[in-house]
Amino acid sequence: MQSISPTPENRLAERPLGLENVTHRVLVYTDLVALNPNRDTRPPARTLQIHLTGNMERFMWGFDGRRFSEIVEPIRFERNERVRVTLVNDTMMAHPIHLHGHFFELVNGHAGHQPLKHTVNVAPGGRLSFDLTADAPGDWAFHCHMLMHMHAGMFNVVTVRPLDAPSS
Numbered sequence: 420m421q422s423i424s425p426t427p428e429n430r431l432a433e434r435p436l437g438l439e440n441v442t443h444r445v446l447v448y449t450d451l452v453a454l455n456p457n458r459d460t461r462p463p464a465r466t467l468q469i470h471l472t473g474n475m476e477r478f479m480w481g482f483d484g485r486r487f488s489e490i491v492e493p494i495r496f497e498r499n500e501r502v503r504v505t506l507v508n509d510t511m512m513a514h515p516i517h518l519h520g521h522f523f524e525l526v527n528g529h530a531g532h533q534p535l536k537h538t539v540n541v542a543p544g545g546r547l548s549f550d551l552t553a554d555a556p557g558d559w560a561f562h563c564h565m566l567m568h569m570h571a572g573m574f575n576v577v578t579v580r581p582l583d584a585p586s587s
């Protein structure tokens with residue numbers, strides 16, 4: 420592991436890299452409030468933690484210490500289950516993590532009006548959570564949107580099953 424962050428922490432209220440010292444106003448994630456109430460009011464039935472990992476020297480990136488070519492299992496969700504997913508960025512780079520097929524709610528302190536996102540930028544040494552209702556059956560890409568990171572391994576498949584259940 421290269422340049423590992425010792426204690427990832429919630430950095431949603433901090434300005435992103437490069438905008439720390441500008442004089443104009445900078446919106447941060449804790450400023451975002453959904454205009455409409457969140458549709459799924461169920462508390463998460465389970466939690467899932469995923470580490471964003473890398474080796475800057477070898478330019479390898481991945482989830483939980485493995486790049487995609489080494490990952491044997493997709494990330495599985497039961498259809499319509501409600502899960503709180505925590506992303507822990509163990510690296511010293513930002514990773515904009517993107518989930519296809521769904522909008523998730525960023526847990527940013529505005530319960531009931533959590534902002535809907537499909538991509539969230541995880542600050543270096545940052546950790547954050549989103550609440551996901553896995554309401555889109557199928558197989559979906561889940562990856563860093565820095566395409567060089569994706570190609571270097573920070574990618575996995577999200578599988579939502581069953582395919583044929585009636586949606587609730």
Ligand SMILES: [Cu+2]
Pocket residue numbers: 480513514515563564565568569573
């Ligand atoms: Cu990345």
